[in-house]
Amino acid sequence: VVYDRMTGRSRGFGFVTMGSAEEVAAAVEQFNGYTFQGRPLRVNSGPPPPRDEFAPRTPRTMGGGGGGGGSFDSANKLYVGNLSWGVDNSTLENLFSEQGKVLDAKVIYDRDSGRSRGFGFVTYGSADEVNNAISNLDGVDLDGRQIRVTVAESKPREQRRF
Numbered sequence: 001v002v003y004d005r006m007t008g009r010s011r012g013f014g015f016v017t018m019g020s021a022e023e024v025a026a027a028v029e030q031f032n033g034y035t036f037q038g039r040p041l042r043v044n045s046g047p048p049p050p051r052d053e054f055a056p057r058t059p060r061t062m063g064g065g066g067g068g069g070g071s072f073d074s075a076n077k078l079y080v081g082n083l084s085w086g087v088d089n090s091t092l093e094n095l096f097s098e099q100g101k102v103l104d105a106k107v108i109y110d111r112d113s114g115r116s117r118g119f120g121f122v123t124y125g126s127a128d129e130v131n132n133a134i135s136n137l138d139g140v141d142l143d144g145r146q147i148r149v150t151v152a153e154s155k156p157r158e159q160r161r162f
Contacts, residue, residue: 075127076126086143105123
């Protein structure tokens, strides 16, 4: 678990190293979306952090969605809006995988209530897959609601105030 140096409080995320790629896949499958202490877990895989303890720490660039997954190119990221409360990451991934290989599918949840905020993001590897998804899925009924599918816009970087 990663803690804030100033306050000592958890920053809300952590890292686990598994013994094999199969164990990683099983952990992602089993625990992504699992509710723990009233909050849904977001579990995904990625390269291990660098081992050099003395290397200077540089901030990772996020792909606009915030909260992990910064390795994905935001140019191939879709915004999916008007989601019903029952739609989760796997529902989103299943629907969008019909249009191409989904690299990442995330429903955004409210930090305090744990409830879906009614939108999410899907990332593909190519612009063709993005265009297919927009033309074939924008306005489609998903779980009783017509979803909105557009290219995700980069969130402007906020100036941090100290």
